[in-house]
Amino acid sequence: MTGQTPYTATLRIEPSREPWRLDLPEIWRYRHLALLLTWRDLRIRYKQTLLGAAWAILQPLSTMLFFGLFFGRLARLPSDGLPYPIFYYSALLPWLYVSHVVANGTNVLHEHARIIGRVYFPRIVLPVASVLGGLVDLGIAFIVLILMMFWYGLIPSMWLPAVVFFLVLAVLTATALSLWLSALNSRFRDVKYGLTFALQLWMFASPVVYPMTIVPEAWRPLYALNPMAVVIQGFRWALTGQGFPGATPIAVSTVCVIALLAGGLVFFRRTEAVMADLL
Amino acid sequence: MSAAERPAILVHDLHKVYPLGNRAAAGSIRDLINDSLARGLGRADPPAKGPVHALSGVSFEVARGEVVGLIGPNGAGKTTLVKILSRITPPSSGYAELGGRVGSILDIGLGFHNDLTGRENIWLGAAMLGLSLEETRRQFDAIVAFSGIERSLDSPLKALSTGMTLRLAFAVACHLERDILLVDEVLGVGDAGFQERCRERIRHLAAEGRTVLLISHDLGTIGQLCPRALRLDRGRLVAEGPARSVIDAYLVEAGQGEPAPTPAAGASGADLGPHAAPSIAGEPV
Numbered sequence: 001m002t003g004q005t006p007y008t009a010t011l012r013i014e015p016s017r018e019p020w021r022l023d024l025p026e027i028w029r030y031r032h033l034a035l036l037l038t039w040r041d042l043r044i045r046y047k048q049t050l051l052g053a054a055w056a057i058l059q060p061l062s063t064m065l066f067f068g069l070f071f072g073r074l075a076r077l078p079s080d081g082l083p084y085p086i087f088y089y090s091a092l093l094p095w096l097y098v099s100h101v102v103a104n105g106t107n108v109l110h111e112h113a114r115i116i117g118r119v120y121f122p123r124i125v126l127p128v129a130s131v132l133g134g135l136v137d138l139g140i141a142f143i144v145l146i147l148m149m150f151w152y153g154l155i156p157s158m159w160l161p162a163v164v165f166f167l168v169l170a171v172l173t174a175t176a177l178s179l180w181l182s183a184l185n186s187r188f189r190d191v192k193y194g195l196t197f198a199l200q201l202w203m204f205a206s207p208v209v210y211p212m213t214i215v216p217e218a219w220r221p222l223y224a225l226n227p228m229a230v231v232i233q234g235f236r237w238a239l240t241g242q243g244f245p246g247a248t249p250i251a252v253s254t255v256c257v258i259a260l261l262a263g264g265l266v267f268f269r270r271t272e273a274v275m276a277d278l279l
Numbered sequence: 280m281s282a283a284e285r286p287a288i289l290v291h292d293l294h295k296v297y298p299l300g301n302r303a304a305a306g307s308i309r310d311l312i313n314d315s316l317a318r319g320l321g322r323a324d325p326p327a328k329g330p331v332h333a334l335s336g337v338s339f340e341v342a343r344g345e346v347v348g349l350i351g352p353n354g355a356g357k358t359t360l361v362k363i364l365s366r367i368t369p370p371s372s373g374y375a376e377l378g379g380r381v382g383s384i385l386d387i388g389l390g391f392h393n394d395l396t397g398r399e400n401i402w403l404g405a406a407m408l409g410l411s412l413e414e415t416r417r418q419f420d421a422i423v424a425f426s427g428i429e430r431s432l433d434s435p436l437k438a439l440s441t442g443m444t445l446r447l448a449f450a451v452a453c454h455l456e457r458d459i460l461l462v463d464e465v466l467g468v469g470d471a472g473f474q475e476r477c478r479e480r481i482r483h484l485a486a487e488g489r490t491v492l493l494i495s496h497d498l499g500t501i502g503q504l505c506p507r508a509l510r511l512d513r514g515r516l517v518a519e520g521p522a523r524s525v526i527d528a529y530l531v532e533a534g535q536g537e538p539a540p541t542p543a544a545g546a547s548g549a550d551l552g553p554h555a556a557p558s559i560a561g562e563p564v
Contacts, residue, residue, distance in 0.1 A: 010378045043395065044394050
């Protein structure tokens with residue numbers, strides 16, 4: 001049949017396939033399903049909500065205003081010399097992206113429990129669709145950031161291309177955590193209940209309301225065990241040229257994300273086999 | 280079909296055991312800690328339910344191009360068997376081999392969303408069943424024609440009647456063209472006329488040389504469509520052979536005492552109302 005290579009080989013069904021083996025060609029065959037699910041989620045959200053795409057901007061903007069007022073004007077936290085709106089907004093973009101994706105991704109298997117029990121497809125397309133869907137909101141919010149920078153007369157730094165690196169790191173962090181948490185959540189519902197709380201703590205462990213530069217330099221590699229530290233500080237630095245996170249922290253975070261992702265893929269794959277029985 | 284040809288479906292000594300009933304399925308961390316504590320202290324209560332053997336050593340073959348019915352009471356393991364063959368759940372031991380592209384229809388309307396239009400739902404539902412974008416594009420008009428909802432194609436699903444939604448869902452499922460099709464209990468939906476169109480579709484697929492494994496409570500349907508039938512009971516294959524005799528023996532054992540209507544009498548789908556099947560099988564749907 002067209003579009004896909006015909007399955008001429010015999011498909012063998014046995015108790016355990018190697019859980020460490022990622023069947024990438026199989027996942028690639030289902031890429032259109034991931035894209036269709038992404039499109040579905042966006043379509044439904046835009047149909048169901050009055051403000052639709054405006055939500056992608058309203059959330060970071062309103063959070064920025066509150067942070068600017070309380071943490072900036074009143075608490076007078078440092079901002080690496082940047083105007084408070086830019087300082088907070090640029091941190092909120094990667095932060096809201098990752099936290100939304102992780103929150104969605106954790107529940108994505110439960111939301112599709114009926115489908116998982118009744119049809120085969122590589123389950124990884126579900127968290128992947130949630131990761132991709134978040135990128136659309138991020139893109140919309142990013143346009144506003146560019147406009148704001150013009151407004152403040154900030155010229156993007158010469159390190160601007162590095163934005164791509166930090167965004168990729170954000171996407172990989174979101175993917176890794178979605179894999180871990182969705183698979184864990186299919187075993188233990190506790191994950192879902194602890195999540196809101198954990199995300200709140202995680203935000204304060206990341207340089208969203210304060211710059212990474214207030215962390216003593218000796219401690220920064222340790223601080224960078226939280227990959228969002230480098231994602232957020234790096235994103236801000238690449239845009240404005242202020243507050244370089246440091247080479248060692250960048251390396252630490254990158255290694256952390258890769259390890260988290262590799263572990264997440266194996267764990268998800270191991271859970272995948274029994275997912276239909278668990279949900 | 281030469282004897283030397285490899286079968287389309289080969290199932291060898293397939294077992295499926297669910298540990299501790301439903302207990303081990305979804306739980307909380309507290310359950311896990313309590314269980315391990317109890318076990319550690321040697322005070323574990325005997326599990327309320329032992330392991331459930333959904334399948335215990337099932338073996339059979341289906342030749343290429345054959346249409347085979349799978350019957351048996353609820354809890355016999357029919358759905359578990361088809362879920363294993365569909366790669367939804369793995370077997371505990373044994374193996375199965377499928378020689379060809381496999382498609383499973385264990386439910387219809389999967390992936391459908393009420394807020395999306397019929398058109399959008401066709402794309403989603405088709406992708407869920409494993410159709411590529413190219414296949415869906417090629418089949419799109421046929422799906423719409425089969426569903427008969429051309430005029431409501433761009434209305435959200437929630438504006439359509441249940442019957443229309445059902446027909447759309449079925450139309451998508453009917454256009455899954457695969458060498459091997461596993462169909463579970465979805466023919467029983469819709470009115471008699473629509474059911475007959477679905478049976479017609481299965482006959483058409485069979486005429487094209489596709490292999491079909493069909494589960495149904497509707498013994499009349501199995502008798503009409505399947506030359507051969509398998510009967511499962513409590514996880515074991517208890518009968519295998521010409522559909523007519525397997526069904527008759529099943530009915531006799533189920534206490535009906537009378538053989539099923541002859542194929543000629545059952546040939547017109549309208550004779551078998553949608554609710555005839557469960558009463559024949561003597562159990563609720």
